[in-house]
Amino acid sequence: MAATVQPNVKNVWLGGVEPMKASYGKLMMWFFLISDTFTFSALLVSYGLVRYSYPAYGGKVVDFVSSPAYWPIPEKVFDALPFLHGLHAPLIFVGIMTFILIFSSVTMVLAVEAGHRMDRPAVEKYMLWTLLGGATFLGCQAWEWTHFIHGTDEGTVIKELIDGSWVSNTIFGANLTQNQYGPPAFADFFFFITGFHGTHVFSGVILNYMIFYRTSTGFYDRRGSYEMVEKVGLYWHFVDLVWVFVFTFFYLV
Amino acid sequence: MAHVHEQDANAGAEQRKVIWRTFWILLGITALEFAIAFTLNAGLLKTSIFVGMTIIKAFYIVGEFMHLKHEVKSLIWVLLIPCIFVVWLLIALISEGGSIFDLR
Structure with a gap:
């Protein structure tokens, strides 16, 4: 009677039911992403805490000079472009990076859509575009870091207390303890927040490559489902989402 | 296929x-x-x-x-509700940062 298990009957306690109508893999990806949200939030929230514990720059934007005494204006820090040395192009480069990442998110979702139709050539094509976008973004970030670390031609004169006496020093660029653009904490947060995001982009590119490889060898055709593209797609969109927040809170506000 | x-x-x-x-x-x-x-x-x-x-x-x-x-409503809420804590933490720690600024 009740002790016999009936096949093909879906019951909450007998399996075969997908909680929240999402497959196991997709659900676990969502739970991973919410935990990753907390990690990124921790970084951005501590940025907020430290940023508001420092004085803001009070004068006009055009008169801005870098000083460790107050928090810098991002558009005065990130104003360089590759191959155009000395040009003042505020936030242009980071805008290009934002565009690249949003665009690679679009090609990713197009790959997912092609996967629903089991259209292998289209999935391959869009995965290649997504890979190109991710790799370009990483390249841009490498350039931005290099520029940030090496600094400008002029540098910034700071006063340091060395062995009990005040010494004036010109410093160029930034590292974890010295920063020509503002308080050292600003550079620390730049390295940690964009670095943690960049690590995510990097692992996303590797995952995307694995998906591309398995698509082109016909693995998902044999399996009969392209759901793996969807799961990795969730991760890739999350990376884009985080950049939207980093862009606003680090570069705009 | x-x-x-x-x-x-x-x-x-x-x-x-x-x-x-x-x-x-x-x-x-x-x-x-x-x-x-x-x-x-x-x-x-x-x-x-x-x-x-x-x-x-x-x-x-x-x-x-x-x-x-x-997706189904329950999944949307499962993901959205925890984010309320993030908003709370953000507001709490930004005002805390303001207090640190006032003290130093």
């Missing part, structure tokens, strides 16, 4: 249209953010506009690209 390849070319056309529309919305908002970054003076208004626009962008990325808008 022969039947799969016989699908008409129009399958998913509606979905692709939504994807591209979302892309233009995201691009438009980002362009607007740039315009505001260089025209408005720093202050509460500017910050609120930026935060509002970021939330709109997040809504489109999570809702359309990550397809959350079309």
